[in-house]
Amino acid sequence: MASNATNGTTDANAAASRFDPNFTQHVIDLMAPETKPRHRQILTSLIRHMHDFCREVELTQSEWVLGVNYINALGQAYEKNRNETWRVMDILGIESLVDEINHSLVLEDGRAPTSSTILGPFWSPETPFRELGGSVVQNMPKDGELTFFHGVIKDVDTGKGIPGAVFDMWQASTNGKYDVFDPENQTRHNLRGKFRTDENGKFWFYCLKPTEYAIDTSGPSAELLKIMGRHPYRPAHIHMMVTHPDYIGVTAQLYPKDDPYLATDTVCAVKDDLLLDFKPVQNEPNGAVLDVEYNVRMAPKKYKPDSTMLMENANQNKF
Amino acid sequence: MASNATNGTTDANAAASRFDPNFTQHVIDLMAPETKPRHRQILTSLIRHMHDFCREVELTQSEWVLGVNYINALGQAYEKNRNETWRVMDILGIESLVDEINHSLVLEDGRAPTSSTILGPFWSPETPFRELGGSVVQNMPKDGELTFFHGVIKDVDTGKGIPGAVFDMWQASTNGKYDVFDPENQTRHNLRGKFRTDENGKFWFYCLKPTEYAIDTSGPSAELLKIMGRHPYRPAHIHMMVTHPDYIGVTAQLYPKDDPYLATDTVCAVKDDLLLDFKPVQNEPNGAVLDVEYNVRMAPKKYKPDSTMLMENANQNKF
Numbered sequence: 356m357a358s359n360a361t362n363g364t365t366d367a368n369a370a371a372s373r374f375d376p377n378f379t380q381h382v383i384d385l386m387a388p389e390t391k392p393r394h395r396q397i398l399t400s401l402i403r404h405m406h407d408f409c410r411e412v413e414l415t416q417s418e419w420v421l422g423v424n425y426i427n428a429l430g431q432a433y434e435k436n437r438n439e440t441w442r443v444m445d446i447l448g449i450e451s452l453v454d455e456i457n458h459s460l461v462l463e464d465g466r467a468p469t470s471s472t473i474l475g476p477f478w479s480p481e482t483p484f485r486e487l488g489g490s491v492v493q494n495m496p497k498d499g500e501l502t503f504f505h506g507v508i509k510d511v512d513t514g515k516g517i518p519g520a521v522f523d524m525w526q527a528s529t530n531g532k533y534d535v536f537d538p539e540n541q542t543r544h545n546l547r548g549k550f551r552t553d554e555n556g557k558f559w560f561y562c563l564k565p566t567e568y569a570i571d572t573s574g575p576s577a578e579l580l581k582i583m584g585r586h587p588y589r590p591a592h593i594h595m596m597v598t599h600p601d602y603i604g605v606t607a608q609l610y611p612k613d614d615p616y617l618a619t620d621t622v623c624a625v626k627d628d629l630l631l632d633f634k635p636v637q638n639e640p641n642g643a644v645l646d647v648e649y650n651v652r653m654a655p656k657k658y659k660p661d662s663t664m665l666m667e668n669a670n671q672n673k674f
Numbered sequence: 675m676a677s678n679a680t681n682g683t684t685d686a687n688a689a690a691s692r693f694d695p696n697f698t699q700h701v702i703d704l705m706a707p708e709t710k711p712r713h714r715q716i717l718t719s720l721i722r723h724m725h726d727f728c729r730e731v732e733l734t735q736s737e738w739v740l741g742v743n744y745i746n747a748l749g750q751a752y753e754k755n756r757n758e759t760w761r762v763m764d765i766l767g768i769e770s771l772v773d774e775i776n777h778s779l780v781l782e783d784g785r786a787p788t789s790s791t792i793l794g795p796f797w798s799p800e801t802p803f804r805e806l807g808g809s810v811v812q813n814m815p816k817d818g819e820l821t822f823f824h825g826v827i828k829d830v831d832t833g834k835g836i837p838g839a840v841f842d843m844w845q846a847s848t849n850g851k852y853d854v855f856d857p858e859n860q861t862r863h864n865l866r867g868k869f870r871t872d873e874n875g876k877f878w879f880y881c882l883k884p885t886e887y888a889i890d891t892s893g894p895s896a897e898l899l900k901i902m903g904r905h906p907y908r909p910a911h912i913h914m915m916v917t918h919p920d921y922i923g924v925t926a927q928l929y930p931k932d933d934p935y936l937a938t939d940t941v942c943a944v945k946d947d948l949l950l951d952f953k954p955v956q957n958e959p960n961g962a963v964l965d966v967e968y969n970v971r972m973a974p975k976k977y978k979p980d981s982t983m984l985m986e987n988a989n990q991n992k993f
Contacts, residue, residue: 374774382767382942387903394901397737400730402766404723409771411719418716419763419772426759430749440745444738447721448701452728453738455693582713584706623701 379406428575442576445622468654470626482547490561491548496529503643505559511652516556520599523549531568565591590616602653698725761895764941787973789945801866809880810867815848822962824878830971835875839918850887884910909935921972
């Protein structure tokens with residue numbers, strides 16, 4: 356059994372036979388009849404999976420104590436702008452998976468709106484609208500590469516541009532920091548902007564080519580990365596939150612298609628349709644050295660009438 | 675899918691089809707080749723079960739954030755003698771399950787040694803040996819019921835008594851407190867004692883009839899109990915740790931067979947062969963009002979040559 360599990364297969368049923376077959380159901384049945392249905396559903400599944408996990412790997416008592424201590428260490432490390440539990444969830448792919456569960460939408464004939472990916476903690480509700488063709492670069496870093504970013508926001512059913520949609524974007528500077536965490540180098544709202552599409556659904560503006568950065572490695576989440584033999588880097592990315600009253604919103608991150616960390620993103624948030632192709636340009640009128648086009652596909656709200664966006668996440672700063 | 679899960683069945687495969695079928699394996703495959711085999715085994719199983727759990731209940735983002743905050747609250751509540759993470763594990767049956775995984779031993783023809791159950795945080799390595807027939811009651815509470823406790827420690831194969839085995843016992847006083855947490859009422863080593871069996875494997879001594887008590891309900895673990903509609907009581911119990919150099923040790927808790935909390939123990943640590951029948955007696959020479967017999971079955975070490983007991987748990991006070 357132990358050797359089976361080592362090579363990645365599981366054999367919970369075989370292992371379970373050595374143990375009391377009624378124990379897990381006993382714990383589940385301790386819930387009172389008045390337990391709320393959703394609480395019962397979540398706790399039933401959680402208890403089953405935690406018990407199956409323990410039996411499958413035949414967890415030792417020392418390992419279990421280590422796990423308890425680790426969970427305590429995560430909570431003890433908590434402070435404003437530092438959420439190690441959140442980061443561990445990201446490292447294990449949980450935030451990205453929960454995002455998919457809540458936003459995955461495949462239409463009947465295989466059409467799909469632009470993929471969603473995690474919001475992250477740096478979205479701001481105060482980002483200003485800017486004119487089409489404006490620049491979000493208020494403070495140009497020495498190593499910054501000015502980029503002309505443009506595209507069309509389209510209806511996934513008709514393929515037509517959506518006028519009046521909002522393309523809200525934010526990105527870190529070349530030092531890996533967002534404006535609010537870098538007051539020495541960046542003025543408020545640097546590298547943030549909201550753009551409203553024109554009558555054809557088009558938008559265009561200037562930003563920086565994004566650059567990769569490492570997540571904070573001073574806490575217990577870094578121990579998990581080390582155990583797994585993983586690096587702490589996120590691929591370079593530009594965040595976007597695209598909205599329109601008649602369409603299901605799309606929150607995602609866009610990555611240069613040649614970024615070295617796409618396949619090994621620390622927070623497992625890369626998807627195939629979120630890649631950008633930065634092309635060198637010369638003699639661009641506003642001095643851009645790169646050009647990138649990205650089109651967004653939005654689904655009408657009829658497909659998910661109760662859809663909402665979890666913007667309150669933005670108040671849970673974690674990195 | 676959601677309604678299936680509500681009534682206790684699971685349908686992870688059906689739910690999974692809506693989502694990227696490769697994502698979980700992607701996260702697992704982020705582990706580097708040099709990851710230690712046991713780390714790989716544990717994390718592979720943990721990632722699979724956590725992902726299946728999220729998909730099965732279609733966890734919402736708000737619920738996920740609530741979970742992250744709850745884990746943080748557990749760690750933030752940590753202090754000496756207060757381990758809320760440990761207690762949550764107990765409420766979910768995890769400590770008891772891990773104990774079973776590490777100690778379950780069923781011999782070929784159905785014979786079984788006495789069941790193991792969780793050690794708890796109150797065992798002491800300094801408990802003194804006492805004479806057979808002595809009393810562990812150094813401080814008799816007003817509502818205490820003196821009990822004559824006796825039995826035989828037997829070889830599970832031969833049924834014969836094991837001479838020189840050690841029956842180490844400890845119990846709370848009638849106020850629900852152990853000696854070290856109750857210096858006003860109890861002298862050191864009150865209600866603790868080690869007894870060495872005679873040439874026939876017999877032991878006998880005086881103790882109190884144990885009484886039920888509630889676990890601490892001032893922290894986040896009590897929120898979980900409340901959500902599940904569960905009470906905070908442990909059934910009354912006497913702890914025992916039985917050892918002999920040639921036998922696999924047995925650590926367990928013994929419960930009055932008529933205790934009202936047997937079926938709903940907060941920490942899920944009751945087993946059918948750990949029940950005590952307290953019988954009233956009159957004119958007992960040392961004033962006992964109750965008599966209880968309990969025999970222990972031990973398996974020779976040949977069945978598990980590498981068995982050890984996790985006494986270091988005793989340093990992880992949690993209640």
